[in-house]
Amino acid sequence: MNPNSPILGIDLGTTNSLVGVVDSGFPILLADENGSRSTPSAVCIAEDGTITVGAVALRQRALHPTRTITSVKRLIGRRPGEGGWVPPYVLSDLQTTPVEVSAEILKHLKAVAERALEQSVSQAVITVPAYFNDAQRNATKRAGELAGLEVVRILSEPTAAALAYGLDKLGEHQKVAVYDLGGGTFDISVLEMRDGAFQVLSTAGDTQLGGDDLDRMLAGFIAEKLNLSAKDIRVLEAAESVKKRLSVDEAASFDGLDITRAELEKIARPWIECTRLHCLRALSDANLKAEQLDEIILVGGSTRMPLVREYVRELFGREPNTSQNPDEAIALGATIQAGILSGSLRQVLLLDVTPLSLGIETFGGLMNIIIPRNTTIPAKAGEMFTNAVANQDSMLIRILQGERELAKDNWELGRIEVPFPPGPKGSARVGVQFSLDADGILNVLARDTATNQDTTLEISGTAIDVEDERVEQMIAESVDLAFEDMNERIWTEAKLKAEELLPAVDAALAQLGESVEVRACAAEVRRLLDLPEHDARALKAANQQLDDATQSLAVMLIERAMEESLARRGLV
């Protein structure tokens, strides 16, 4: 796939359609020239053949009801006569087909995207209801092709919604119910996470139930109060706008008539009750009880109504997840899927940061962090190490994860043995590089720079897939024990320093003769090293004193050398 040409994510809805794209790693929905991210799924074919789509087409409906097609999604991929179904006369009258009408909507969305992106696009992911059969899916695909779009994936709507809600991060066998109440259809689906992908366990619903029905009921109520015709398109439009306002406000008015949310809810109650049996059906088909669901998400513009949210809460006995805009969730999910397919989203979608630090054990049993916790992945980092002991011919590298100062308190992910030619202490040069890819796979590369010999180890998953609880516990421990840990680290470092200093001091004294002061300092270091409890700060201070005292030894060494050299030349 061409990385420069994005893949669109499209929600081809019954009432409204939306288009999105992944831009700089983020899924965004694209707005048309009026700033709207949602296009009514309406197409008007004028007498002269001119085709308009969206809000413009919808406005024509009052004038040309027989030339404006809405809810074409109900017709796509269905054969006349199928289930006693007859195509509406408007289509045959206009000599067009559901595929052609859908293609007009898709063409429009493609144009919206191309205008917003300032580049041409030729590929798309399009969503369809989970219950769409092969004929309906193929017809949707054909509509895409007719609109000049290669349909790289047909995605089921509840799966798209779950992606938008970030539920792809759910664990294996977790279950989600997707409650989708749109303009003209109601869909309820139960999904289960299996092998990292969503499986549709069951789907139920009503293809003739949605917000439009409530608009008609409310229009009837308003018409009666105001002595108007409920069929009047103006009343119908007012009803929808009043309904939407009542999702936010307690009251709204039309033509001097005040309507309260309570009044709307009284009308809406029987309407929303109609979804109940479908929900129970979907649960029983999936062989589940409501309490076995891990999540319930709301999709579709009608779920913005407080009454609907309350109803779902009652029905499923749990708080529905409303963290996404319900009318944008499907398009957002389609966009995320498109981003994954084009490779532009993998990074953002799957994993974000390392939950815990990654490092290796160094001399003295200390943790040496190579990739710190909370680093955005993919990430790459490395360090150079050397041999601590003369004539060592290999180095054991233990790969660790955790926040504690001492290697033993962290978790070991793996170990590798790096061979190198024996030599004096500090002569080996081993580079250790960690690279953590977007899928959470940690590759460890150790290279002996003398021979350029590489040793590698791949650690999959474990570097990233750590249960939240274990991460929290590790961090809590590292905070609680920070003081003790730090003391141990300083102690270990001071001990290593002392073990280096003492033999050097002994050698110098042997050469130069005794120094009471230096002896006393060395004895103090030895005493502290032998104490059962580790006094890190005292040892560090004693090391420093010994170091200072030997400074005079060093000066003496130089003076002695000078004298000898001058004497040799007979100058003193």
Ligand code: ADP
């Ligand atoms: P579809 O999936 O059928 O294309 P949408 O998800 O776009 O439909 O939902 C459209 C329906 O949502 C319409 O009936 C519209 O009136 C309704 N709707 C949109 N916003 C609100 C709102 N704030 N309150 C109540 N209903 C709303």
Ligand code: MG
């Ligand atoms: Mg929808």
